[in-house]
Amino acid sequence: MDGNNIGISSVFSFLPEGCISNIISFTSPKEACKASVISVGFKSASESDTVWKKFLPSDYKEIISKSVSSPLNYATKKELYFHLCHYPILINDGTLSFWLSKSGGKKCYMICARELSIAWKDTPRYWSWTSIPESRFPEVAELLEVCWLDIRGKMQTKMLSLNTIYSVYLVCKTTENSYGLETVVKASVGFAGGSSVSSSTSSSTTSTSDHVEQEGDSIYLKIPTYVHDLRYGQRRPMLRHRRVLRPRPEHQIDGRVPRQRNDGWMEIFLGEFFSNEGDGEIEMQVSETKILNCKGGLIVEGIELRPKEDA
CATH class of the missing domain: 2.60.120.260 (Galactose-binding domain-like)
Incomplete structure (x- = not known):
């Protein structure tokens, strides 16, 4: 543990865990994960449901209740958060796929x-x-x-x-x-x-x-293509002018591909x-x-x- 982390741990060591969790909840999922390695106290506070409930959408209960698969099993809000980041679920009778962005839980x-x-x-x-x-x-x-x-x-x-x-x-x-x-x-x-x-x-x-x-x-x-001539030289005269289709270079395309x-x-x-x-x-x-x-x-x-x- 470096000196900065020791200093941070010392400053917050007198605060109740609930207070530390509340502070961490105003950061981001990435920062919360970083905080968990500062100390044992920070690990417990940063992994609490208080923190990860803030990172989940406010209507997450309503959304996951519409899942067409079996009910989601999760022990903590952090576990639910990362499950939704990596495994999309089908909702609304299977007409929508829902998940959370890895960068910010959107x-x-x-x-x-x-x-x-x-x-x-x-x-x-x-x-x-x-x-x-x-x-x-x-x-x-x-x-x-x-x-x-x-x-x-x-x-x-x-x-x-x-x-x-x-x-x-x-x-x-x-x-x-x-x-x-x-x-x-x-x-x-x-x-x-x-x-x-x-x-x-x-x-x-x-x-x-x-x-x-x-x-x-x-x-x-x-992606648009163009005709490309393959020339094999004199050894294979039958294939000398064989033509194949190749993807057109993107800078030659006037639109998104x-x-x-x-x-x-x-x-x-x-x-x-x-x-x-x-x-x-x-x-x-x-x-x-x-x-x-x-x-x-x-x-x-x-x-x-x-x-x-x-x-």
Whole structure:
């Protein structure tokens, strides 16, 4: 133990443990973990429920009571906190995945594909619903073929952590036989009634005659490729001009592209917003409706909202 820690321990040694716990609760989870190594007294105070209850969302009991799995078993609030940081739970009849950000214990959510408003999602000719082991949800949406793509999601801001910048992502992947996904798609994120997103949402029966195209940022559902010539020289003349597809360098792409996640899925950044009110509604949209480009082979797991510092 270094001299600074000895000094800190001496100063606080005359305070009751409850008082020390209360002081630590005004710091952060990271600082609380650091405090636990100062001394035995600090370890007991920093691991108390008084501290970790402050780091949990104020409505954590209500949230975990909606878990669709078996009740969460935890001996301490600290144990519950770290469980929610590392193991997302399904709530609201399995339509939402919930967890806490590792950086500051902020609320994170993923809205499942079934809960999203996807044009013609209930038409088997265009979309199929299937279960895959790598998804946290019971089913995902697989795009078979459409020329009109419109995916939208909503979330009440009262469910989110206040005074937090949230980043929004489409979580998806593509099949081996995917096609038509290398063209520009528009993405937008904003509050209901604002200029960036329409307050109305599409249904599975949306038609081109009653839709107003929304402007937004340019994204790609699949990284664009280019044709690359492989030249093998004179020894293998049959393969001298073989052509293969290579991912296009990112600096040559005029939009955001999918990024690989640790869970095996891809994510595409749709936008961000500041959550500072508890009675609004955030709307998110991915759309390609101006250019009738046939596409297929996209698998959608959901739309994820998480604090920007965890991006």
